[in-house]
Amino acid sequence: MMIPDRFDPVDPATQPVVPIPGYPNTVTRNPSRPPFRRVLTRTELTGPLDLSGKLRPGDDNLAVLAPGRMAQGQLIHVGGRVLDEDGRPVAGAIVELWQANAGGRYFHPIDTRDAPLDPDFIGNGRTRSDSAGRFAFFTIKPGAYPVPNSGRWWRPPHIHISVLGPGSLMRLVTQMYFPGDPLNAIDRILNSVPDAAARARCIAGFVSPEAVEGDWQGFTHDLVLRGRHATPPL
Numbered sequence: 001m002m003i004p005d006r007f008d009p010v011d012p013a014t015q016p017v018v019p020i021p022g023y024p025n026t027v028t029r030n031p032s033r034p035p036f037r038r039v040l041t042r043t044e045l046t047g048p049l050d051l052s053g054k055l056r057p058g059d060d061n062l063a064v065l066a067p068g069r070m071a072q073g074q075l076i077h078v079g080g081r082v083l084d085e086d087g088r089p090v091a092g093a094i095v096e097l098w099q100a101n102a103g104g105r106y107f108h109p110i111d112t113r114d115a116p117l118d119p120d121f122i123g124n125g126r127t128r129s130d131s132a133g134r135f136a137f138f139t140i141k142p143g144a145y146p147v148p149n150s151g152r153w154w155r156p157p158h159i160h161i162s163v164l165g166p167g168s169l170m171r172l173v174t175q176m177y178f179p180g181d182p183l184n185a186i187d188r189i190l191n192s193v194p195d196a197a198a199r200a201r202c203i204a205g206f207v208s209p210e211a212v213e214g215d216w217q218g219f220t221h222d223l224v225l226r227g228r229h230a231t232p233p234l
Contacts, residue, residue: 190234
């Protein structure tokens with residue numbers, strides 16, 4: 001199938017509608033006024049072209065903090081590709097990941113919920129896409145958790161992902177969900193994206209156990225930076 005090399009402006013149906021009803025935090029996490037356009041200069045357009053020198057990727061195994069220190073939870077492998085709007089691989093992109101532990105708690109001072117902390121799981125990592133745009137992480141499946149001050153709403157298991165590169169202004173922040181989880185259908189953040197096909201691009205694919213080496217459950221998730229097949233920002 002031929003993929004067009006030009007696309008129309010972003011379809012509003014593929015973008016999350018904010019503020020999200022029933023989620024007060026969206027008011028503090030989103031600008032109160034619409035963005036304004038500014039002319040890009042040579043600095044923004046040309047550099048930095050390689051962010052790996054400053055961001056130092058390499059933390060792609062979140063499940064093993066150190067030899068003999070294994071995180072608690074279901075071991076998983078998340079792999080995929082970073083692609084541009086024409087379906088071409090983006091080499092050298094910095095892919096960052098952060099998530100809750102198996103009990104649904106983040107390793108962060110702001111998360112004081114009554115859930116266990118895992119001393120062997122920090123929950124963030126960083127890697128760099130290869131020449132074919134591929135990236136991968138070893139980690140554990142995060143747990144669901146209740147959202148404070150929002151009624152009886154639980155967030156489904158999900159992983160936060162940030163893609164930077166190759167330039168500093170080219171960034172996508174999104175979330176990856178797991179297939180078949182019943183909480184996906186009622187997650188207020190995922191369902192803030194009106195278009196069903198766009199929401200589906202935020203849900204990872206399941207990899208057959210026969211295709212996975214080692215004692216890991218495999219998931220595949222491509223990240224498309226622009227165009228009509230772009231991964232929605234979340």
